[in-house]
Each structure stands twice: as C-alpha cells, then as structure tokens.
Amino acid sequence: MSVNALKLRGSNVGGKISSYVRGALSVKTLEGIVSLVAFVALWQAAVSLRIPYISNLPFPGQVWNSLGEAAGTSGYWLSWVASLKRILISFIIAQVVGVPLGLFMGMSKPFRQLIFPVFEIVRPIPPIAWIPLAILFWPTEELSIYALTFIGPFFVIVLNVMQGVASIDQSFKRAALSLGAKPSDIFWKIMLPGALPSILTGMTVGIGVAWNVLIAAEMIAGRNGLGRMTWEAYTNGNIPLIIVGMISIGVAGYLCSSLVRLIGENCMPWQRRF
Amino acid sequence: MAEIAPLLRASDGGAGQDPLLCVAGVSKSFREGDEHQACLDNCSFDIARGELSIIIGPSGCGKTTLINLIAGYELPDSGSITLDGAPVSAPSFDRLVVFQETTLFPWMTVYANVVFGCKVKGVPQQEMQEKAKHILSKVGLYEFRDKYPSQLSGGMQRRTELARALINDPKLMILDEPFRGLDAMTKELMQEFYLTLFEETGLTTLFVTHELEEAIFMADNLVLLTHKPARVKEILKIDLPRPRHFSMMASKKYFDLHGYAMGLLVEEAKRAFEDGNAIAFDAVSSLE
Ligand SMILES: Nc1ncnc2c1ncn2[C@@H]1O[C@H](COP(=O)(O)OP(=O)(O)O)[C@@H](O)[C@H]1O
Ligand SMILES: [Mg+2]
Numbered sequence: 001m002s003v004n005a006l007k008l009r010g011s012n013v014g015g016k017i018s019s020y021v022r023g024a025l026s027v028k029t030l031e032g033i034v035s036l037v038a039f040v041a042l043w044q045a046a047v048s049l050r051i052p053y054i055s056n057l058p059f060p061g062q063v064w065n066s067l068g069e070a071a072g073t074s075g076y077w078l079s080w081v082a083s084l085k086r087i088l089i090s091f092i093i094a095q096v097v098g099v100p101l102g103l104f105m106g107m108s109k110p111f112r113q114l115i116f117p118v119f120e121i122v123r124p125i126p127p128i129a130w131i132p133l134a135i136l137f138w139p140t141e142e143l144s145i146y147a148l149t150f151i152g153p154f155f156v157i158v159l160n161v162m163q164g165v166a167s168i169d170q171s172f173k174r175a176a177l178s179l180g181a182k183p184s185d186i187f188w189k190i191m192l193p194g195a196l197p198s199i200l201t202g203m204t205v206g207i208g209v210a211w212n213v214l215i216a217a218e219m220i221a222g223r224n225g226l227g228r229m230t231w232e233a234y235t236n237g238n239i240p241l242i243i244v245g246m247i248s249i250g251v252a253g254y255l256c257s258s259l260v261r262l263i264g265e266n267c268m269p270w271q272r273r274f
Numbered sequence: 275m276a277e278i279a280p281l282l283r284a285s286d287g288g289a290g291q292d293p294l295l296c297v298a299g300v301s302k303s304f305r306e307g308d309e310h311q312a313c314l315d316n317c318s319f320d321i322a323r324g325e326l327s328i329i330i331g332p333s334g335c336g337k338t339t340l341i342n343l344i345a346g347y348e349l350p351d352s353g354s355i356t357l358d359g360a361p362v363s364a365p366s367f368d369r370l371v372v373f374q375e376t377t378l379f380p381w382m383t384v385y386a387n388v389v390f391g392c393k394v395k396g397v398p399q400q401e402m403q404e405k406a407k408h409i410l411s412k413v414g415l416y417e418f419r420d421k422y423p424s425q426l427s428g429g430m431q432r433r434t435e436l437a438r439a440l441i442n443d444p445k446l447m448i449l450d451e452p453f454r455g456l457d458a459m460t461k462e463l464m465q466e467f468y469l470t471l472f473e474e475t476g477l478t479t480l481f482v483t484h485e486l487e488e489a490i491f492m493a494d495n496l497v498l499l500t501h502k503p504a505r506v507k508e509i510l511k512i513d514l515p516r517p518r519h520f521s522m523m524a525s526k527k528y529f530d531l532h533g534y535a536m537g538l539l540v541e542e543a544k545r546a547f548e549d550g551n552a553i554a555f556d557a558v559s560s561l562e
Contacts, residue, residue, distance in 0.1 A: 160492035175377040179391035
C-alpha cells in the first residue's frame, strides 16, 4: 500500500521537483533507519545490562522471532483484516454522516444553535467511556465495536468541518453571487472546497482517535482483531507476542494516517508546496 | 480658475440625460454599540454611460460602504440606487467589483476562476472556451491558465480578477482601490493597462481611490466625498483629451485641476485628522 502511495506521489510532480522529493525522501528514510537501529540497540543494551524493570522485556531478537512465527499463521493476518475492516467501515460512515452535518451546522445558524448545545455536552465524554453502554445497547459485540469506532472520529470531524465553513471568507460568497452563482453553486463550488482543508484536518485527527477507540473496544469486547490478539497474548503470558501486537497496531495506524494524508494532498492541489 | 468651475450636481447630476447608474439620496449607518454611526449621508451622483468616473475621499470616509451598496451586497437605509432605471437590490453580473483584497477562489485555477460566471450561467462549452481564451490573452495570462492564484504575483492576480469580471460583459465595472498594495512599478503598469482597456472598449467604469494623481490622470468625472459621514462635496469634470498619456500630467489643465481638487481634499483630510484618523494624517502630510 505504502509503495503504491509513494509511486502515486512521484508521478504527480514534474521531473525536477520529483528528483528533489526523492532526494528529500531518501534523506528522511536514512534518518529513519538510523533512529530505528539506535532504538533497537538501546533496547538490546538495556535488557542485556539487566536494567531494573526494563530487563523484564524480551530481547529484540525474541520479538523478531515471534513476529516471524506470527506472520506464518493465518490468525495473525486475519487480525489485521478484522481491525482494518472495522476502521474502514466505521471511519467512512463517520465521514459520510459527519461531513454533511458539519457543513449544515456551519452554514445555518438556527441549525447550529439547535444541535450545538447537545454536542458541547456529549463531546467531552472520552469515546472509551461509551464502551459499557455500547455493549449493552447493541445486539452484537461486533456492532458495538463499529459504533464505538464511529463515535470517536465523528465529533472531531463535525466540529472541524463546522469551524471550517464558518471561517470561509464572506467575500468569496459575495463574489460568487455577483458572478451569478445559485445556492447550489455556492454549496458545491465555494463552501465545500473552502471547507476541504478543515475536512482533511478532521480526518487526520479522526483516524488517530478511531484507532485508539478500536483497540480499547477490541480488547474488551472483541473476538478478533489486533487489539484482541494483543490482549490474548497478555492472558497467555506471551510477552514477545504482546510487543508484536503493539508494533502491528502502530504500523496499521501509521499506514492509515499516511493514506489520509495522501488523499488530502491529492484533493487539494492548490495547497501543494510549489 | 473659471475653466475648472466645478460641475456641481444640478438637474442632471453632471452625467447628461441618460445616466447608467443613479445614486439618489443614499444614506447608510452602522450600529456601534448602542448608537448609530452615520457612514453615508444623503449621497447623490450619476454615472454616465461610457465614462470613467472616480470616487475619491479620505481613508475611512465610506467609499467601500458605498461600493457594497452599489454591488448589492448591502441595502441603503434610505435613498435609491438604480441601474438602467431598475433598482439595485441584490448582487448581479451587470455590476462587478474588483476589490483591493483578492477574492479569487484559491481552490480554482486561473482558467476555472475566469470561467466561473459562464459555468454557473450555463454558457455553452464552446463559447465559454473561446471567450476565456480571448480574455486571458487580453490580460496576458493565457500561459498561466492552469496555475493557482497563490502561484501568481499580485499584478497577475489583479488581472485574473479583471478577466473573471470582464468575461461576463458587465454594464458597469467597479474597481475599489484595486491597485493598492501593489509595488509602484506594477501599479503604474496596471493603471496603464486598465486605462487602455477602457479607452478601447468604453466600458462604463466606477473607480475608487484615495490618490488624486491617479484619479485625475484616469477620470472623466471626479466625485469628491467628504470626511465621514461621506457626502458628495463636489463633482469635477476632467476634460483632458483621450487617449490619456503620462505627458498630460505636465499640462496646465492637469495642474489647475490638481490644485483645485487638492484644496478640497486637504480640507477633508484635516477634518479627518481632527477626528483622530491617523491614516488621514499621513494623507495630509503627503499632500502638503
Ligand atoms: N459592517 C460595518 N459595521 C460597522 N462599521 C462599518 C462597517 N463597514 C464599514 N464601517 C465603518 O464605516 C466607515 C467607512 O468604512 P469604508 O467604507 O471601508 O471606508 P473607505 O473605503 O472609504 O476607506 C469606517 O469608519 C468603518 O469603520
Ligand atoms: Mg475602502
């Protein structure tokens, strides 16, 4: 996925710039490798030197072996599929519901005044605090996980879009009206693109929140998924596998954030750095 | 100074028999806290067809407010504005404004910005493309049609904005301090550019500025506004020949007009300064 992503980016910029980007990327990659190697070396040293508490950790090599074993089982990959599927579906529903709601709240003052007070009360509740209610409320555990993973990014997105719409300069609307724009033109050609940067900020923050909630929900209510896999490793006392689970969750979250960022760059060509 | 006897608004407002735009007794005030601050006070003037009229007055006197009313963005408290006899009540592409601050849509390319009006009005594709090509070539931006506004210089942005308006064939082109904020060189080029365009097309133009040299050099009519609340102080006819040329700024007629108008403006700038308007003070010190 990430390889394709990089290719896509490369193909979008002209020759000179593309070689510059590649140069910058390779420097970045190099820095990344150095920092990773240093981290693993420190870890190895800390465990070998029997530094209190840290020495309870397995050696990096043990984790590596455990990862190798896990990667050979279909269970490991099914955990990936289960978690990604939940994130994808919940996150898309959160966008599909949240973006229009945010747009209308931003554009219509009466509508905003009607909805916003409820938002202000409900929003500060951490998504994880919804877990007990969600489990009781929804008929299956699977549905409660979807609902929880939906709630997390939902508020972030609505609020971002709402503020994004409200911050669109009035003069754009006036100019468009003068040029003969109808209300539908104002919505599709002014409000929506004007709010796009905020929509994408909401998505970027929202995807992070979605992973947070998903993992917690999977640990408590899930039958499978990366969160569940990590939790089961804990109940079985398999420390290397716990760490494999953590690393997998980190990588999955990173891939999703990169995808969102990539979508953002391709939706808003006017915001590219030239 | 008999030859520049001010053409004070009499029966015809200084604009002949069949003016394009009539501003009659327009007043506007804004609420500031509990009290109403008068901004425009009984302003009346006409704009003749095919002429370039310039509104000039101290900073903060209400010029942009007046333009917002003519554009139909806001409504006057009293008085009326009519274009071709029809009351102005909403924005329309028969009067288009280019403001000092760019209102180009940042998310659209130069081309998409320019054809926006055609698109929303449903002009056929073929016709739209031809018009766009013609107008973009005219403002010298055809090569830049796929750039985004943020990739253009200030002068290019202004020209794109002009093109976006001109493609709609407005009856009245309004420019509110359009070249303010550009560097001196670009500004001069833009003035010359618009002047040539006006002299070629005869597009009725309402131009707002606070710079007298620019005003006299370009205008057929000069509407002088007083300090806040703005009233029409005087309307001057600038009968320098066209096409205008920079050398005319050395003529006796220009000199006389300039001296006369300057006297009126300094009076107003001083009043503005007494009211504590620092920008107006800069204006006074640069005039004297
Ligand atoms: N929407 C508004 N609400 C309150 N006051 C305003 C508003 N618009 C303009 N004003 C006031 O009206 C005066 C004239 O402003 P403006 O028309 O922008 O002046 P100019 O364009 O001549 O510099 C200013 O003192 C300004 O503070
Ligand atoms: Mg102004």
